[in-house]
Amino acid sequence: MTEQLITLKIENNIAMVHLNRADKHNAIDMAMFHALDKVSKKLRKNKAIRAVFLCGNGEDFCSGLDVKSVMNEQSNILKLLFKFIPGSSNLAQRVSTNWRKIPVPVVAIIQGRCWGGGLQIALGADFRITSPDASLSIMEAKWGLIPDMGANLALRELVNIDVAKQLAMTGKTITAEQALNYGLVTQVTDDPYQAAIEFIEPFIERSPDSVAAVKKLYNNNWNKKSWHMLAKESWYQIKVILGKNQQRAVKKQLKPDQAKDFDNRQNW
Template sequence: MSQQRITLEIENNIAIVRLNRADKHNAIDMAMFQALDKVSKKLCQNKAIRAVFLCGNGEDFCSGLDVKSVLNEKSNILKLLFKFIPGSSNLAQRVSTNWRKIPVPVIAIIQGRCWGGGLQIALGADFRITTPDATLSIMEAKWGLIPDMGANLALRELVNIDVAKQLAMTGKIIPAEQALGYGLISQIADDPYQAAQQFIKPFAERSPDSVAAVKKLYNNTWNKKSWHILAKESWYQIKVILGKNQRRAVNKQLKPEQATNFENRQNW
């Protein structure tokens, strides 16, 4: 992991990932693409964490792609877009889709500009909390491109198709209040970091296995056929019940005086 681009801290079982290129408004260059890919894969394997906070140092969460830097070498385009399997994520897409695979709630904490690739990253999170003055944009249209960093998976779940088309076709910059109305963000707060700490408390009180199972169930079935949803929810429920944490959750409700802390989550 490049410490120049990303920092990672773990406090009270919360992983805090910070984009660390404040002098460039956290614009994404190749080193940041690679660092985000590496840190998100690392966190996916960490069974002890209960949440991830995704932040940006400085006045902006992320102003988007560092176009000049990325296009400086033609080979960078191949590195970003190449994939062995068409339906898998390439490097450009993994900076968004990898957050969806981490079996804990991921909260993007947004201030200032969250444009283009920055919004693609944030849409990979489960929740987004912004400052009142934050602005958001699917800015790829400005460069004659389509949004192709994996966030279309989340976009189809969050907003109506006409809203998605308008934002993606125009690159329009919208304020936080409008983004909240569209469903692009979860909450607006003067101090979004503090709000995220309060937001995550109820999740930490629940079994890490049931939280992980719900995230996987909804992300993998939200737009699938009914039979697929029913099959997955039955399978995941069996897996949850067979784990120790489900019994501990029952004890916390029925025998609180005998309750013990949850164990690290299962593999999800």
């Protein structure tokens, strides 16, 4: 990765991605934007991994945008916001939306500050497990901006619209417990890393194809019309049934002593 701003380690088919700029509270500069984009695209192609843990080294998960560094050159704004197709993700948005496209559960493990761009990154994950001392904020309002790094996709799924408006319009900083009550985080615990290990175990016990299919079905169709959800549901089910892993899942339930390990997942 670029200057090891992002580190990647894979153990037991769990990919551990760390924001590695602890001396700057993992604030996101241009190099980190590119490194996050690169590592998330790489993981999307890896059919062997079963989960991704998204972490920040040091006392904070991510304090947000490194404003001085990014604003140092006006061309950086164009690089972050430019896109060929209006409905696609630009570089700024891909640090959030890319995690949604990886066909395995992505868990953000959060401590300390998770502000601005840091929260945008974390909201791209499927689940967020935080320490009690974590604080979260959609910080863009304090700079006279709107949240524009792709996490609005998750916000509309997780919280009521009045809560989303309040957080995005004010830049209010909330505690981990408040975030849990709002539905922004999944769990608050004294040891979020260990909790993430325990949390992910039931997912790994299931077919990687059924897990991937559910993630794609829900992420891409949750807010679409009923007929669209029903059509995709049927199509994905056929694809799952035609794969080897569904047969192995049945064997694990009926004859566990004869069951084989799951194959790597199909293309999702």
